[in-house]
Amino acid sequence: MTTLLLADDHVLLQDGLIERLSKQPQFNIVGAANDGDTAIELALTLKPDILLTDISMPKKTGLEVLNVLHEKAPSIKVVILSMHNNKEYIMTAMRGGAKGYVLKDVSSQELVQALDIIAGGGSYFSAGVSETLLEGMNELQNKEQEDNVPTPREKDVLVLIANGACNKTIARELNISVRTVETHRLRVKKKLGVTSTAGLVKYAIEQGWVDEGNKP
Template identity: 50%
Template sequence: MSSKTIIKVLLVDDHPLVLDGISARLEGSENLDVVGTAGNGQEALEKALELKPDVVLMDISMPVLNGLEASSRFRDEQPDVKVLILSMHDNREYIVKMIQNGAAGYVLKDVSSDELINAIETVFQGGTYFSAGASHTLFSQFADEAEPEAEPVNVLTRREETVLKLLAEGLCNKDVARQLNISVRTVETHRQNIKSKLNITTAAGLTRFAIEQKLITLT
């Protein structure tokens, strides 16, 4: 990622010490600029209107308006803002709900600073990101479930299915293009066709579909 691309980040957590700690961890990246902090989801929504962040890095358990509700409102009211969850909760209920509410990723608080920065950069570029712990909790439990009777993924071509899988794994358009040796414009066309065929409009929705169809598996 170019060092000239500055990603504006809004940090949201109800513990001031946690906010200070996260801010310090992000100082190692020249691509990130912490433009502000908020102590709950309502404050985050208000500050986002003023500060215009690219990514909101947000906890779930907060007073006034929690992360679950705030993510849904960001999706509806400020859809250009990417929401990345940073939480200590690694249970499937939280992770799935956050995806349904429009979050672009879910990272556990025990990740390294480098991984946290990578997660922010990934969702900023239009990808999705799940830390290893969140992925294991989510994907392994989906793998234990019975196969769905319907297989709507069949409406996609083989190439579209491959593109969807890579996007759901967190790759941005540029990375998908590089891996498949095709142009970024071709990836964008595939992405739009996938969304149209599946009637899905968000990156989080595509990720949820890929999980439900078991296109993503643990390695």
């Protein structure tokens, strides 16, 4: 039997959850909390298999509860039940180790299914959440890729480096200071994960920005 602890500051909703989930023979509801501090206290005392928690609660949010339990009682599976299909909340819950994120507009049947899956060692994200999560992960991946690509100005510096120009020549050609050239050089090295001028030249050649015959 799976033991459940519920945390939500809306008493009417919580009563409805208790009534619905108590009818499932596989679940045993061991407690209920109306704020974040109480949720943590009960979770650490009762050690339920699953904590089903709202995000917006007094004293501590559901995400703060998640962080505390992830550190102090990692065996407790935390599931977020929220009305917020918010990218920031979802990504934070994922990073915090939540085993599920279910929207409050799902059917009671879907919630039961989600809890069964999580109790069995899986994870569950309702359809709307999955779409938002995928969008957030794509944005994060694109940002990481952008962070590894030289800016237009860094490309100008890189091309001149690959053509054998020294810092003073690059500064004169681009009408910038030698110190700025050195800064661009260091940033590009960091982005590309190279430690030498040869590495910069190789990258420029691979990108087709300069001919191999022009390398110093």
